[in-house]
Amino acid sequence: MTGISSLAGSKPNGLKVMIVDDDPIALEMLANFLQVAGYNVELASNGKEALEKMRHYAPRIVISDVDMPEMNGVELCRAIRNRQSIQYTYLILLTSHSDSDSVLLGLDAGADDYLSKPFRHEELRLRLEGGRRLLTLEGRDMMIFSLAKLAESRDQDTGTHLERIREYSKVLATELMSWPKFEHVVDAQFVELIYLTSPLHDVGKVGIPDSVLLKPGKLTPDEFEVMKRHTLIGGETLSASAQAYPEASFLKMALDIALKHHERWDGTGYPFQLKGEDIPLSARIVAVADVYDALTTKRVYKPAFTHETAADIIYKSRGSHFDPDLVDAFAKVEEQMRCIRYELDECSVAIKKPAAVSPLPIQCENNLAGVSYPRCSPSHPL
Amino acid sequence: MLAASHALAMPASFDQIKLLERCMGNGALMQKLLVEFLKSLPIEKESLEEAVQTEDWSSVARISHKMRGTALNMCAKPLSDAALQVEIVARAIQMDLVEHRCIELNQHIEMLMNALTREASKA
Helix, strand or coil: CCHHHHHHHCCCCCCEEEEECCCHHHHHHHHHHHHHHCCEEEEECCHHHHHHHHHHHCCCEEEECCCCCCCCHHHHHHHHHHCCCCCCCEEEEEECCCCHHHHHHHHHCCCCEEEECCCCHHHHHHHHHHHHHHHHHHHHHHHHHHHHHHHHCCCCCCCCHHHHHHHHHHHHHHHHHCCHHHCCCCCHHHHHHHHHHHHHCCHHHHHCCHHHHCCCCCCCHHHHHHHHHHHHHHHHHHHHHHHHCCCCHHHHHHHHHHHHCCCCCCCCCCCCCCCHHHCCHHHHHHHHHHHHHHHHCCECCECCCCHHHHHHHHHHCECCCECHHHHHHHHHHHHHHHHHHHHCCCCCCCCCCCCCCCCCCCCCCCCCCCCCCCCCCCCCCC | CCCHHHHHHCCCCCCHHHHHHHCCCCHHHHHHHHHHHHHHHHHHHHHHHHHHHCCCHHHHHHHHHHHHHHHHHCCCHHHHHHHHHHHHHHHCCCHHHHHHHHHHHHHHHHHHHHHHHHHHHHC
8 A cells, every 4th residue: 555545544633743754864854754644743863953943843653763863862851841831742763773672772862663775655654654643642531631621610619520520430341350240341442441430520510600509508409400400411412422433432422421420320310310230330420420429528508527427328329329239339339439529629628647558537527417419419408 | 746656656666546545545645755765865864974973873763763652653564664774773882883774774775865866756
Protein backbone atom coordinates (compact mmCIF):
# COMPACT_ATOMS: atom_id res chain seq x y z
CA MET A 1 0.00 0.00 0.00
CA THR A 2 1.42 3.41 -0.84
CA GLY A 3 1.47 6.19 1.68
CA ILE A 4 -1.08 8.37 -0.08
CA SER A 5 -3.79 5.74 -0.46
CA SER A 6 -3.42 4.43 3.07
CA LEU A 7 -3.63 7.90 4.54
CA ALA A 8 -7.10 8.45 3.15
CA GLY A 9 -8.77 7.05 6.25
CA SER A 10 -6.75 8.89 8.86
CA LYS A 11 -7.60 12.37 10.06
CA PRO A 12 -4.78 13.97 11.96
CA ASN A 13 -6.68 17.30 11.63
CA GLY A 14 -3.59 19.43 11.82
CA LEU A 15 -2.11 17.68 14.86
CA LYS A 16 1.18 19.41 15.58
CA VAL A 17 4.29 17.36 14.86
CA MET A 18 7.88 18.53 15.21
CA ILE A 19 10.62 16.82 13.22
CA VAL A 20 14.17 17.10 14.54
CA ASP A 21 17.05 16.09 12.28
CA ASP A 22 20.35 17.62 11.24
CA ASP A 23 19.96 16.13 7.76
CA PRO A 24 17.97 18.64 5.66
CA ILE A 25 17.05 15.96 3.12
CA ALA A 26 15.57 13.74 5.84
CA LEU A 27 13.71 16.73 7.24
CA GLU A 28 12.15 17.71 3.93
CA MET A 29 11.20 14.17 2.99
CA LEU A 30 9.53 13.50 6.32
CA ALA A 31 7.85 16.90 6.37
CA ASN A 32 6.38 16.24 2.95
CA PHE A 33 5.01 12.89 4.08
CA LEU A 34 3.44 14.35 7.22
CA GLN A 35 1.96 17.37 5.46
CA VAL A 36 0.34 15.15 2.84
CA ALA A 37 -1.02 13.05 5.70
CA GLY A 38 -2.66 16.14 7.24
CA TYR A 39 -0.28 16.99 10.06
CA ASN A 40 0.89 20.48 10.98
CA VAL A 41 4.68 20.31 10.81
CA GLU A 42 7.53 22.30 12.39
CA LEU A 43 11.21 21.57 11.77
CA ALA A 44 14.34 21.78 13.92
CA SER A 45 17.90 20.81 13.10
CA ASN A 46 18.93 19.64 16.58
CA GLY A 47 17.60 19.06 20.08
CA LYS A 48 18.50 22.49 21.37
CA GLU A 49 16.67 24.24 18.55
CA ALA A 50 13.72 21.89 19.05
CA LEU A 51 13.40 22.80 22.74
CA GLU A 52 13.60 26.49 21.89
CA LYS A 53 10.86 26.16 19.26
CA MET A 54 8.71 24.05 21.57
CA ARG A 55 8.23 27.06 23.83
CA HIS A 56 6.05 28.58 21.14
CA TYR A 57 4.93 25.66 18.97
CA ALA A 58 3.84 23.00 21.53
CA PRO A 59 3.90 19.87 19.33
CA ARG A 60 1.89 16.84 20.46
CA ILE A 61 4.28 14.48 18.67
CA VAL A 62 8.05 14.83 18.24
CA ILE A 63 9.92 12.70 15.72
CA SER A 64 13.63 13.01 16.32
CA ASP A 65 16.85 11.71 14.88
CA VAL A 66 19.31 10.36 17.47
CA ASP A 67 22.72 11.52 16.24
CA MET A 68 22.70 15.29 16.05
CA PRO A 69 25.06 18.13 17.01
CA GLU A 70 24.39 20.45 19.98
CA MET A 71 21.83 18.15 21.61
CA ASN A 72 21.15 14.62 20.41
CA GLY A 73 17.83 12.80 20.29
CA VAL A 74 18.28 10.91 23.54
CA GLU A 75 19.11 14.14 25.40
CA LEU A 76 16.11 15.79 23.78
CA CYS A 77 13.83 13.00 25.04
CA ARG A 78 15.14 13.47 28.56
CA ALA A 79 14.71 17.23 28.40
CA ILE A 80 11.12 16.91 27.17
CA ARG A 81 10.24 14.41 29.88
CA ASN A 82 11.79 16.66 32.56
CA ARG A 83 9.66 19.65 31.57
CA GLN A 84 6.66 20.66 33.63
CA SER A 85 4.08 20.26 30.89
CA ILE A 86 0.32 20.11 31.16
CA GLN A 87 0.07 17.84 28.14
CA TYR A 88 1.86 14.69 27.11
CA THR A 89 4.27 14.80 24.16
CA TYR A 90 4.54 11.57 22.19
CA LEU A 91 8.16 10.89 21.23
CA ILE A 92 9.36 8.81 18.30
CA LEU A 93 13.07 8.33 17.68
CA LEU A 94 14.06 7.92 14.06
CA THR A 95 17.58 6.80 13.34
CA SER A 96 19.71 4.65 11.10
CA HIS A 97 20.94 2.89 14.23
CA SER A 98 19.36 -0.49 14.51
CA ASP A 99 21.31 -1.92 17.40
CA SER A 100 19.48 -2.80 20.58
CA ASP A 101 21.63 -0.50 22.74
CA SER A 102 20.35 2.55 20.89
CA VAL A 103 16.80 1.32 21.24
CA LEU A 104 17.23 0.85 24.98
CA LEU A 105 18.91 4.23 25.42
CA GLY A 106 16.10 5.96 23.57
CA LEU A 107 13.30 4.21 25.43
CA ASP A 108 15.03 4.74 28.76
CA ALA A 109 15.24 8.45 27.99
CA GLY A 110 11.47 8.59 27.59
CA ALA A 111 10.86 7.82 23.92
CA ASP A 112 7.52 6.14 23.25
CA ASP A 113 8.51 4.51 20.00
CA TYR A 114 11.48 3.84 17.78
CA LEU A 115 11.84 3.64 14.01
CA SER A 116 14.78 2.77 11.81
CA LYS A 117 15.81 4.90 8.86
CA PRO A 118 14.81 5.03 6.14
CA PHE A 119 11.29 5.21 7.50
CA ARG A 120 8.65 3.20 5.68
CA HIS A 121 5.54 5.25 5.00
CA GLU A 122 3.07 2.64 6.16
CA GLU A 123 5.02 1.84 9.32
CA LEU A 124 5.39 5.49 10.28
CA ARG A 125 1.70 6.10 9.57
CA LEU A 126 0.70 3.26 11.88
CA ARG A 127 3.04 4.37 14.63
CA LEU A 128 1.69 7.89 14.40
CA GLU A 129 -1.80 6.42 14.65
CA GLY A 130 -0.72 4.74 17.87
CA GLY A 131 0.57 8.03 19.20
CA ARG A 132 -2.63 9.82 18.27
CA ARG A 133 -4.71 7.15 19.99
CA LEU A 134 -2.75 7.65 23.19
CA LEU A 135 -3.03 11.43 22.98
CA THR A 136 -6.75 11.19 22.23
CA LEU A 137 -7.28 9.04 25.30
CA GLU A 138 -5.44 11.57 27.43
CA GLY A 139 -7.62 14.33 25.99
CA ARG A 140 -10.79 12.29 26.45
CA ASP A 141 -10.07 11.56 30.11
CA MET A 142 -9.27 15.17 30.85
CA MET A 143 -12.38 16.40 29.04
CA ILE A 144 -14.66 13.99 30.86
CA PHE A 145 -13.35 14.98 34.26
CA SER A 146 -13.39 18.68 33.34
CA LEU A 147 -17.02 18.38 32.26
CA ALA A 148 -17.92 16.68 35.52
CA LYS A 149 -16.00 19.30 37.50
CA LEU A 150 -17.79 22.07 35.64
CA ALA A 151 -21.15 20.61 36.60
CA GLU A 152 -19.99 20.13 40.17
CA SER A 153 -18.64 23.67 40.44
CA ARG A 154 -22.17 25.00 40.98
CA ASP A 155 -22.59 22.80 44.00
CA GLN A 156 -20.75 24.53 46.83
CA ASP A 157 -20.49 21.62 49.22
CA THR A 158 -19.14 18.77 47.20
CA GLY A 159 -15.38 19.55 47.15
CA THR A 160 -13.48 16.40 46.20
CA HIS A 161 -16.69 14.41 45.80
CA LEU A 162 -15.91 13.39 42.22
CA GLU A 163 -12.44 12.16 43.08
CA ARG A 164 -13.87 10.00 45.87
CA ILE A 165 -16.77 8.71 43.78
CA ARG A 166 -14.49 7.35 41.11
CA GLU A 167 -12.21 5.76 43.69
CA TYR A 168 -15.15 4.15 45.54
CA SER A 169 -16.61 2.92 42.27
CA LYS A 170 -13.29 1.47 41.20
CA VAL A 171 -12.82 -0.36 44.51
CA LEU A 172 -16.33 -1.85 44.37
CA ALA A 173 -15.95 -2.89 40.71
CA THR A 174 -12.53 -4.39 41.36
CA GLU A 175 -14.02 -6.47 44.16
CA LEU A 176 -16.74 -7.78 41.82
CA MET A 177 -14.10 -8.75 39.27
CA SER A 178 -13.09 -11.70 41.43
CA TRP A 179 -16.64 -12.96 41.87
CA PRO A 180 -17.62 -15.88 39.60
CA LYS A 181 -21.05 -14.33 39.09
CA PHE A 182 -19.48 -11.27 37.47
CA GLU A 183 -16.68 -13.11 35.69
CA HIS A 184 -17.97 -12.24 32.23
CA VAL A 185 -19.32 -8.83 33.15
CA VAL A 186 -16.66 -7.04 35.15
CA ASP A 187 -13.15 -7.03 33.74
CA ALA A 188 -10.23 -4.63 33.85
CA GLN A 189 -11.78 -2.52 31.10
CA PHE A 190 -15.05 -2.24 33.02
CA VAL A 191 -13.10 -1.06 36.05
CA GLU A 192 -11.26 1.54 33.98
CA LEU A 193 -14.47 2.74 32.38
CA ILE A 194 -16.33 3.15 35.64
CA TYR A 195 -13.37 5.05 37.06
CA LEU A 196 -13.51 7.30 34.01
CA THR A 197 -17.26 7.82 33.78
CA SER A 198 -18.55 7.74 37.36
CA PRO A 199 -17.64 11.42 37.91
CA LEU A 200 -20.28 12.26 35.30
CA HIS A 201 -23.11 10.85 37.44
CA ASP A 202 -24.42 14.30 38.43
CA VAL A 203 -23.58 16.13 35.21
CA GLY A 204 -27.29 16.90 34.82
CA LYS A 205 -27.14 19.20 37.82
CA VAL A 206 -26.03 21.95 35.44
CA GLY A 207 -29.72 22.19 34.55
CA ILE A 208 -31.01 22.53 38.12
CA PRO A 209 -31.75 26.09 39.27
CA ASP A 210 -29.61 27.58 42.04
CA SER A 211 -32.70 28.10 44.19
CA VAL A 212 -33.03 24.33 44.45
CA LEU A 213 -29.45 23.13 44.06
CA LEU A 214 -28.00 25.52 46.63
CA LYS A 215 -30.92 25.66 49.03
CA PRO A 216 -29.82 24.95 52.59
CA GLY A 217 -32.07 22.65 54.51
CA LYS A 218 -34.94 20.55 53.33
CA LEU A 219 -36.46 20.67 49.86
CA THR A 220 -40.19 21.00 49.38
CA PRO A 221 -41.89 18.18 47.42
CA ASP A 222 -41.98 20.44 44.34
CA GLU A 223 -38.33 21.35 44.72
CA PHE A 224 -37.45 17.70 45.10
CA GLU A 225 -39.26 16.96 41.82
CA VAL A 226 -37.08 19.62 40.19
CA MET A 227 -33.94 18.13 41.74
CA LYS A 228 -34.85 14.67 40.45
CA ARG A 229 -34.71 16.01 36.91
CA HIS A 230 -30.90 16.09 37.02
CA THR A 231 -30.87 12.39 36.06
CA LEU A 232 -32.97 13.06 32.95
CA ILE A 233 -30.98 16.16 32.00
CA GLY A 234 -27.68 14.27 32.31
CA GLY A 235 -29.18 11.33 30.45
CA GLU A 236 -30.38 13.48 27.57
CA THR A 237 -27.03 15.21 27.26
CA LEU A 238 -25.02 12.00 27.22
CA SER A 239 -27.57 10.20 25.06
CA ALA A 240 -26.98 12.67 22.25
CA SER A 241 -23.23 12.02 22.46
CA ALA A 242 -23.69 8.25 22.73
CA GLN A 243 -25.85 8.25 19.58
CA ALA A 244 -23.34 10.37 17.69
CA TYR A 245 -20.44 8.11 18.72
CA PRO A 246 -21.94 4.62 19.13
CA GLU A 247 -18.49 3.00 19.17
CA ALA A 248 -17.54 4.95 22.31
CA SER A 249 -18.38 2.47 25.08
CA PHE A 250 -17.53 4.99 27.78
CA LEU A 251 -20.42 7.20 26.66
CA LYS A 252 -22.87 4.31 27.03
CA MET A 253 -21.65 3.65 30.56
CA ALA A 254 -21.67 7.37 31.39
CA LEU A 255 -25.27 7.55 30.15
CA ASP A 256 -26.32 4.54 32.24
CA ILE A 257 -24.78 6.04 35.33
CA ALA A 258 -26.08 9.58 34.91
CA LEU A 259 -29.60 8.43 34.14
CA LYS A 260 -29.99 5.53 36.54
CA HIS A 261 -27.80 5.98 39.61
CA HIS A 262 -30.88 7.00 41.66
CA GLU A 263 -32.84 3.89 40.76
CA ARG A 264 -33.29 1.52 43.69
CA TRP A 265 -33.05 -2.25 43.76
CA ASP A 266 -36.66 -2.57 45.01
CA GLY A 267 -38.05 -0.38 42.22
CA THR A 268 -38.79 2.70 44.30
CA GLY A 269 -36.10 4.91 42.82
CA TYR A 270 -36.22 7.42 39.98
CA PRO A 271 -36.59 8.38 37.19
CA PHE A 272 -37.99 5.09 35.81
CA GLN A 273 -38.57 2.98 38.96
CA LEU A 274 -36.39 0.26 37.46
CA LYS A 275 -36.03 -2.85 39.57
CA GLY A 276 -33.20 -5.33 40.28
CA GLU A 277 -30.94 -6.18 37.40
CA ASP A 278 -32.92 -3.95 35.05
CA ILE A 279 -30.72 -1.28 36.57
CA PRO A 280 -27.32 -1.35 34.84
CA LEU A 281 -24.53 -2.69 37.04
CA SER A 282 -22.48 0.49 36.62
CA ALA A 283 -25.41 2.54 38.01
CA ARG A 284 -25.86 0.10 40.90
CA ILE A 285 -22.20 0.48 41.80
CA VAL A 286 -22.27 4.27 41.64
CA ALA A 287 -25.47 4.30 43.71
CA VAL A 288 -23.57 2.75 46.62
CA ALA A 289 -20.53 4.97 46.07
CA ASP A 290 -22.64 8.12 45.84
CA VAL A 291 -24.73 7.40 48.93
CA TYR A 292 -21.68 6.42 50.98
CA ASP A 293 -20.00 9.67 50.03
CA ALA A 294 -23.08 11.78 50.66
CA LEU A 295 -23.50 10.19 54.08
CA THR A 296 -19.89 10.66 55.15
CA THR A 297 -19.52 14.28 54.06
CA LYS A 298 -21.08 17.47 55.32
CA ARG A 299 -23.64 19.01 52.97
CA VAL A 300 -25.76 22.16 53.12
CA TYR A 301 -28.68 20.03 54.20
CA LYS A 302 -26.94 17.60 56.58
CA PRO A 303 -23.91 17.04 58.80
CA ALA A 304 -21.30 14.37 58.10
CA PHE A 305 -21.84 10.88 59.43
CA THR A 306 -19.10 8.63 60.69
CA HIS A 307 -18.02 5.77 58.52
CA GLU A 308 -19.65 3.34 60.93
CA THR A 309 -23.00 5.09 60.72
CA ALA A 310 -22.83 5.31 56.93
CA ALA A 311 -21.86 1.66 56.63
CA ASP A 312 -24.72 0.70 58.93
CA ILE A 313 -27.19 2.57 56.73
CA ILE A 314 -25.86 0.81 53.66
CA TYR A 315 -26.14 -2.61 55.31
CA LYS A 316 -29.70 -1.87 56.36
CA SER A 317 -30.54 -0.92 52.77
CA ARG A 318 -29.42 -4.28 51.37
CA GLY A 319 -32.09 -5.49 48.97
CA SER A 320 -34.18 -2.34 49.30
CA HIS A 321 -32.12 0.57 48.06
CA PHE A 322 -29.06 -1.38 47.03
CA ASP A 323 -28.23 -4.51 45.09
CA PRO A 324 -27.50 -7.19 47.76
CA ASP A 325 -24.33 -8.18 45.88
CA LEU A 326 -23.08 -4.62 45.99
CA VAL A 327 -23.69 -4.39 49.74
CA ASP A 328 -21.80 -7.65 50.19
CA ALA A 329 -18.99 -6.25 48.06
CA PHE A 330 -19.05 -3.09 50.17
CA ALA A 331 -18.63 -5.23 53.28
CA LYS A 332 -15.51 -6.79 51.80
CA VAL A 333 -13.90 -3.48 50.82
CA GLU A 334 -15.21 -1.40 53.70
CA GLU A 335 -11.73 -0.64 55.00
CA GLN A 336 -10.58 0.52 51.58
CA MET A 337 -13.61 2.81 51.36
CA ARG A 338 -12.76 4.27 54.74
CA CYS A 339 -9.15 4.82 53.64
CA ILE A 340 -10.25 6.62 50.50
CA ARG A 341 -12.54 8.78 52.59
CA TYR A 342 -9.59 9.61 54.80
CA GLU A 343 -7.11 10.18 51.95
CA LEU A 344 -9.47 12.43 50.03
CA ASP A 345 -10.75 14.30 53.04
CA GLU A 346 -12.06 17.77 52.38
CA CYS A 347 -10.71 19.16 55.65
CA SER A 348 -14.17 20.53 56.35
CA VAL A 349 -15.14 17.44 58.26
CA ALA A 350 -13.33 15.79 61.12
CA ILE A 351 -13.38 12.09 60.53
CA LYS A 352 -12.05 8.96 62.03
CA LYS A 353 -8.70 7.94 60.64
CA PRO A 354 -8.86 4.33 59.48
CA ALA A 355 -7.15 1.79 61.66
CA ALA A 356 -5.13 0.57 58.70
CA VAL A 357 -3.46 3.97 58.52
CA SER A 358 -3.17 4.95 62.17
CA PRO A 359 -5.32 4.14 65.18
CA LEU A 360 -6.46 7.66 66.08
CA PRO A 361 -9.46 8.20 68.31
CA ILE A 362 -12.80 9.03 66.74
CA GLN A 363 -13.02 12.76 66.09
CA CYS A 364 -16.42 13.06 64.52
CA GLU A 365 -17.89 16.38 65.56
CA ASN A 366 -21.42 15.45 64.72
CA ASN A 367 -23.33 13.74 67.43
CA LEU A 368 -26.02 12.28 65.23
CA ALA A 369 -29.30 11.37 66.75
CA GLY A 370 -30.68 9.89 63.57
CA VAL A 371 -29.77 9.18 60.01
CA SER A 372 -30.86 10.78 56.80
CA TYR A 373 -30.35 9.91 53.18
CA PRO A 374 -28.66 12.06 50.57
CA ARG A 375 -30.57 15.01 49.22
CA CYS A 376 -31.34 13.41 45.85
CA SER A 377 -32.84 10.31 47.45
CA PRO A 378 -36.60 9.78 47.76
CA SER A 379 -35.92 9.11 51.45
CA HIS A 380 -34.43 12.52 51.91
CA PRO A 381 -36.36 14.16 54.75
CA LEU A 382 -38.55 16.64 52.96
CA MET B 1 11.97 17.41 -13.51
CA LEU B 2 13.54 13.98 -13.81
CA ALA B 3 11.41 11.74 -15.94
CA ALA B 4 10.56 8.38 -14.41
CA SER B 5 11.28 6.68 -17.74
CA HIS B 6 14.93 7.65 -17.42
CA ALA B 7 15.26 5.49 -14.34
CA LEU B 8 15.44 2.30 -16.37
CA ALA B 9 18.58 3.50 -18.10
CA MET B 10 20.16 4.72 -14.87
CA PRO B 11 23.17 3.07 -13.31
CA ALA B 12 22.33 1.37 -10.06
CA SER B 13 23.71 4.25 -7.97
CA PHE B 14 20.22 5.19 -6.86
CA ASP B 15 16.68 4.00 -7.43
CA GLN B 16 14.73 6.87 -8.89
CA ILE B 17 11.36 5.12 -8.86
CA LYS B 18 11.67 4.34 -5.18
CA LEU B 19 12.83 7.88 -4.50
CA LEU B 20 9.77 9.29 -6.25
CA GLU B 21 7.61 7.01 -4.10
CA ARG B 22 9.35 8.25 -0.98
CA CYS B 23 8.55 11.78 -2.10
CA MET B 24 4.86 10.78 -2.24
CA GLY B 25 4.89 11.24 -6.02
CA ASN B 26 6.04 14.83 -5.67
CA GLY B 27 8.45 15.21 -8.62
CA ALA B 28 9.39 18.79 -7.74
CA LEU B 29 10.39 17.73 -4.25
CA MET B 30 12.43 14.85 -5.64
CA GLN B 31 14.24 17.22 -7.99
CA LYS B 32 14.95 19.62 -5.14
CA LEU B 33 16.31 16.86 -2.93
CA LEU B 34 18.52 15.51 -5.69
CA VAL B 35 20.04 18.96 -6.17
CA GLU B 36 20.62 19.29 -2.40
CA PHE B 37 22.12 15.82 -2.30
CA LEU B 38 24.41 16.62 -5.20
CA LYS B 39 25.59 19.78 -3.41
CA SER B 40 26.12 18.05 -0.08
CA LEU B 41 28.16 15.09 -1.32
CA PRO B 42 31.45 16.94 -2.11
CA ILE B 43 31.21 18.76 1.24
CA GLU B 44 30.70 15.53 3.15
CA LYS B 45 33.46 13.85 1.17
CA GLU B 46 35.90 16.63 2.04
CA SER B 47 34.95 16.52 5.71
CA LEU B 48 35.49 12.80 5.76
CA GLU B 49 38.90 13.07 4.13
CA GLU B 50 39.96 15.70 6.67
CA ALA B 51 38.83 13.50 9.55
CA VAL B 52 40.75 10.53 8.15
CA GLN B 53 43.90 12.61 7.69
CA THR B 54 43.75 13.85 11.28
CA GLU B 55 42.87 10.35 12.47
CA ASP B 56 39.75 11.71 14.14
CA TRP B 57 37.92 8.38 14.14
CA SER B 58 34.85 9.52 15.99
CA SER B 59 34.32 12.19 13.34
CA VAL B 60 34.91 9.62 10.61
CA ALA B 61 32.22 7.44 12.19
CA ARG B 62 29.82 10.36 12.64
CA ILE B 63 30.23 11.69 9.08
CA SER B 64 29.94 8.27 7.47
CA HIS B 65 26.91 7.52 9.66
CA LYS B 66 25.19 10.69 8.52
CA MET B 67 26.11 9.98 4.89
CA ARG B 68 24.63 6.50 5.24
CA GLY B 69 21.36 7.90 6.59
CA THR B 70 21.05 10.45 3.79
CA ALA B 71 21.92 7.85 1.17
CA LEU B 72 19.26 5.51 2.53
CA ASN B 73 16.67 8.27 2.34
CA MET B 74 17.76 9.02 -1.23
CA CYS B 75 17.50 5.35 -2.21
CA ALA B 76 21.24 5.25 -2.99
CA LYS B 77 21.90 1.82 -1.57
CA PRO B 78 25.46 1.23 -2.86
CA LEU B 79 26.59 4.48 -1.24
CA SER B 80 24.80 3.70 2.04
CA ASP B 81 26.43 0.24 2.12
CA ALA B 82 29.87 1.71 1.51
CA ALA B 83 29.31 4.39 4.18
CA LEU B 84 28.26 1.71 6.65
CA GLN B 85 31.52 -0.16 6.06
CA VAL B 86 33.50 3.00 6.84
CA GLU B 87 31.40 3.64 9.95
CA ILE B 88 31.99 0.09 11.22
CA VAL B 89 35.77 0.18 10.88
CA ALA B 90 35.95 3.72 12.25
CA ARG B 91 33.96 2.78 15.35
CA ALA B 92 36.20 -0.26 15.81
CA ILE B 93 39.23 1.98 15.13
CA GLN B 94 40.56 -0.49 12.58
CA MET B 95 42.96 2.02 11.08
CA ASP B 96 44.40 -0.41 8.58
CA LEU B 97 40.96 -0.86 7.02
CA VAL B 98 39.66 2.69 7.17
CA GLU B 99 41.73 3.95 4.26
CA HIS B 100 40.72 1.10 2.00
CA ARG B 101 37.04 1.48 2.87
CA CYS B 102 37.23 5.21 2.32
CA ILE B 103 38.64 4.66 -1.17
CA GLU B 104 35.67 2.42 -1.95
CA LEU B 105 33.31 5.00 -0.49
CA ASN B 106 34.83 7.75 -2.59
CA GLN B 107 34.35 5.63 -5.70
CA HIS B 108 30.65 5.30 -4.90
CA ILE B 109 30.38 9.01 -4.24
CA GLU B 110 31.97 9.74 -7.63
CA MET B 111 29.68 7.29 -9.42
CA LEU B 112 26.61 8.74 -7.75
CA MET B 113 27.62 12.31 -8.43
CA ASN B 114 28.17 11.48 -12.09
CA ALA B 115 24.78 9.84 -12.29
CA LEU B 116 23.07 12.75 -10.56
CA THR B 117 24.86 15.28 -12.76
CA ARG B 118 23.78 13.41 -15.89
CA GLU B 119 20.19 13.39 -14.67
CA ALA B 120 20.35 17.06 -13.77
CA SER B 121 21.56 17.91 -17.27
CA LYS B 122 18.67 15.90 -18.79
CA ALA B 123 16.21 17.74 -16.55
